[in-house]
Amino acid sequence: MGLAINTSNIVSSTELVKNYASIRNKVKKDNSIIVFKNNKPDIALVEFELYEKLMELVELIEHDEIYKIVSERESSSCQYCSEEEMNDYLSKLIDGEDNKEVVQY
Structure with a gap:
């Protein structure tokens, strides 16, 4: 899934280390920053409320x-058995052993 990233919200990992306080303030203002490492998105820093x-x-x-899973199972016509019966x-x-009684699951 592609995500549109505002280029003003991209910083390098080196820049994050050198300018943590200013980048933290930018996260507070803009809600998020994407940190790139080796020219690829690495992590996202987001404001805590977000x-x-x-x-x-x-x-x-x-x-x-x-x-949805529970609803599907409740409406199915499957036969259920206990763990002991399954064992x-x-x-x-x-x-x-020749077991002619077949249980469908």
């Missing part, structure tokens, strides 16, 4: 994905 909002969004997306089934399979 970081918190981003982490909240990530958490919401994860919860939504989990909700018994696998043991019989490994031991080569």
Whole structure:
């Protein structure tokens, strides 16, 4: 995924080390700075409030994905079994016992 980066918000890692205070102030003003190392984006420095909002969004997306998975499983016609039943089934399979009872998962 490509991201448009404002060139005024790019600094080199060397510049970050030499001018930390001024770059920190720029992050406070502009919300973020992209630090390049060897002419490639390396890290992003973001203002803490923005970081918190981003982490909240990530958490919401994860919860939504989990909700979708749970909803799909609840609406499916799959047969579930306990861990003990699965272990018994696998043991019989490994031991080569003729197990005609097939469970679909």
